[in-house]
Amino acid sequence: MGDSAGRGAGTPPPEDDAAKRALEAAEQRLRQVLGSTDGIVIELEADGRCLAVWTRGDELLAAPQDTVVGRTLVDILGPEVGPPMVERVHRVVTTGQFERFEYAMEVAGGRRWFCAEPLSLSPRPSATFFIRDITLQKTLELRLIQADRLASLGTLAASVAHEVSNPLGYISANLNFALSGMAEMRKALTGAQGAPDLAFLALTLEECREALDEAREGTVRLLHVTGDLKMYARGEDSIEGWANVQQAFESSLNMAQGTLLLRARILNRLQPVPLVRGSEARLGQVFLNLLLNAAQAIPEGAPEQHAVEVRLGVEEQWVVAEVRDTGVGIAPEHLKRIFDPFFTTKPVGVGTGLGLSICYSIVKGLGGEISVESTVGKGTCFRVVLPLRDGATPLPEPI
Secondary structure, eight states: OBOTTOOBTTSOOHHHHHHHHHHHHHHHHHHHHHHTSSEEEEEEETTOBEEEEEESOSTTSSSOGGGTTTOBHHHHHOTTTHHHHHHHHHHHHHHOOOOOEEEEEEETTEEEEEEEEEEEEETTTEEEEEEEEOHHHHHHHHHHHHHHHHHHHHHTHHHHHHHHHHHHHHHHHHHHHHHHHHHHHHHHHHHOSSSOOHHHHHHHHHHHHHHHHHHHHHHHHHHHHHHHHHHHHSOOOOOOSEEOHHHHHHHHHHHHHHHHHTTOEEEEEEOOOOOEESOHHHHHHHHHHHHHHHHHTSOTTOGGGOEEEEEEEEETTEEEEEEEEOSSOOOHHHHTTTTSTTOOOSOTTSOOSOHHHHHHHHHHHTTOEEEEEEETTTEEEEEEEEEOTTOOSOOOOOO
């Protein structure tokens, strides 16, 4: 059958053909534009399944372009890189919050760093991301991070030396005491006429045991100090994996303790929290920077009048960490610039002006937020929030 114009029932109207051709032409132009960019545009479902991908070539992809559509990120990227990527994609698609994130992976040209930024959401539901190669930028950033670590260790040199020399001192004293006691027991056993004095031997043996126990405690303390320093000082470029936030915070507190106690009492409110995606070394760098800032905000000489309070807990779907001090505070005109690179209110020669900027970069790279509240003459509170695995709620109020 046909219509009054003689067209067959199965033949689409000419205007439909024109619309289809226009759509195909527009899509071809879009592909040409997207293909000329130095990045990747990819549409992903909430479960990480690839619906479409546009890129100039395959050199930035983990698999050839014609093989990725219809596969999940876990299939394409593997079990190490894929799952955390899927979590972030799922969070963007289900919450509508445009979360920027970074990741590293092996491609044809070697190990590269990438930044993924959501462009739009679709009713499918899916999200379109623009992915840029940031390897050069990341290399420079990692050098700055390592330089800041070393600068912090320089600030801590005196207190770390004390933390090491103090246990070394009583290890040496207790070992000398134990050796002296053993010599007395040997003398009593080999040089005495008749039976040795068992009561004397028992007392000396117990004193030697106590001395060796104290020496062992000193070695454990040294192991903790050197272990914290090793974890903090080593360089790394991975932000993936699971991080124990409490352990990172406590390690930083251990390193900064000597410096803090010269200026303030330490109020420890750290509680166990779930693991988060990230790097313990990087989180430790954030916390150590915040602790050193708190110490430098408090004048020396009256530690009983000041306090540095550290808090760690969970609120809804967020891990929340705070460092609060009773120092001089930050002027309102400086607060808006506090996370800018090279901005500092400290005297010349004290600090690099990069610490808080690096803290901001690390926390944002882990999908979190860092903020500050301060009152001149009363003190300052820095607050770090990090998402739990399925965290996707608004940021919590201060704890």
